[in-house]
Amino acid sequence: MRFDWKKWTAVPFAVLMAAGVALAQSSSGSTTTAPPAQKDPTIAQRKVNQQDRIANGVQSGQLTAGETANLETKEAALNGEIKADRAADGGKLTSGEKQQINQQQNKLSNQIYQDKHNGNTAHYGNSEVGQRQQNQQNRIANGIRSGQLTAGETAHLENQERGINQQVRADRQANGGKLTSGERQQVNREQNQESRNIYRDKHNGATQGKAAAKSQSKTAAKKQ
Numbered sequence: 001m002r003f004d005w006k007k008w009t010a011v012p013f014a015v016l017m018a019a020g021v022a023l024a025q026s027s028s029g030s031t032t033t034a035p036p037a038q039k040d041p042t043i044a045q046r047k048v049n050q051q052d053r054i055a056n057g058v059q060s061g062q063l064t065a066g067e068t069a070n071l072e073t074k075e076a077a078l079n080g081e082i083k084a085d086r087a088a089d090g091g092k093l094t095s096g097e098k099q100q101i102n103q104q105q106n107k108l109s110n111q112i113y114q115d116k117h118n119g120n121t122a123h124y125g126n127s128e129v130g131q132r133q134q135n136q137q138n139r140i141a142n143g144i145r146s147g148q149l150t151a152g153e154t155a156h157l158e159n160q161e162r163g164i165n166q167q168v169r170a171d172r173q174a175n176g177g178k179l180t181s182g183e184r185q186q187v188n189r190e191q192n193q194e195s196r197n198i199y200r201d202k203h204n205g206a207t208q209g210k211a212a213a214k215s216q217s218k219t220a221a222k223k224q
Helices: 005-029 043-060 065-087 096-114 130-146 151-174 181-202 210-219
Strands: none
Touching: 043 065, 043 096, 043 130, 043 210, 065 096, 065 151, 130 151, 130 181
16 A cells, blocks of 8 residues: 555645634634723713712812802803703704803813812801801702702802801901800891701702713713
């Protein structure tokens, strides 16, 4: 029997070629796909984020009552504009309207940052009046964060808080840093009324509508 060495050397070569093709296919099939790019936060998500930043500023004292009232007045106006635009366009926003709103939200975001870092802070002291002022600010902050207080309600409450703070400051300056018995009684009545207003606004059923975007906003970049 004649040994055909060409036949037997061709077999391993064919096997190696097949293995190489299989390896190449396996490598190409296991290529890792890049994760999808993170989308920009939506208008609703940005509203939630900005309200959270305002709430943090109120609670920390970085935002005074006057600054908060000003910011929330602008938030309320922007919310009204968005609502009107949606009503005029069948519940949607046009591309131009989205760009306009984005620019306004950028401007408001910058103002929140500036107001929180301008050195103006709320100091209420350890007196009974001061402790009630701090307590009411904390309740307002919690209402902003939870969505129980709308931007308009917050602006109204903080304007009232600003009025009380100015009155207390003026009374103290006129009396060597103290409040008279009559002044304390007057401030106490005003704080009682403010406390009722906070409770009423937080439980009147009007909300900021934060729930839909709350979970998604946690992943959005937060500008402190």
